[in-house]
Amino acid sequence: MTTHEHAQIWAGDKSDGQPAYEMVPVERLPDGQYKIVGTPALVLGCAAGDTVTLDEAMRVRVLHHGGNLAIQAFPIKEFAHSDVERLREAMTPLSGLVEAPANLRFIVVTVPMSAGIPHINSTMNEWAATANAEWSYGNAPDALCSTASGPDTA
Numbered sequence: 001m002t003t004h005e006h007a008q009i010w011a012g013d014k015s016d017g018q019p020a021y022e023m024v025p026v027e028r029l030p031d032g033q034y035k036i037v038g039t040p041a042l043v044l045g046c047a048a049g050d051t052v053t054l055d056e057a058m059r060v061r062v063l064h065h066g067g068n069l070a071i072q073a074f075p076i077k078e079f080a081h082s083d084v085e086r087l088r089e090a091m092t093p094l095s096g097l098v099e100a101p102a103n104l105r106f107i108v109v110t111v112p113m114s115a116g117i118p119h120i121n122s123t124m125n126e127w128a129a130t131a132n133a134e135w136s137y138g139n140a141p142d143a144l145c146s147t148a149s150g151p152d153t154a
Helices: 081-094 117-131
Strands: 005-013 019-028 034-036 051-054 060-064 068-075 097-099 107-112 133-137
Touching (some): 117 133
Antiparallel strands (some): 068 133
């Protein structure tokens, strides 16, 4: 069994200009590299399975994509546990992993790119419409993906 540790990775700057970090589970590799073990909720540009390096400011640079897409979903009002369960059921056929903290402030989905962007978009759009949620890809080029929010999205 491989053990992992956590790395404090830069997630952006706060409104006061101070850096914000997320503790991300990683596996330390040789030569200062890391394998992302769990898809981050706030750090953009990477997903579970990616091999990365971290610069002095703890910004991530992907060296090798592990084949997963990262999706972050946020409630327009608040999530219910049933919203998380419905998304887990919807992602099962796509081999997606759905995770959320106990307070349901957000949901993170790790899904293999091989599931196909059209299938992933459709699944997320349908779910977001009933969950009253906004979602976006955390590591996919905008040219490949459309995102959705709430029940008014077609």
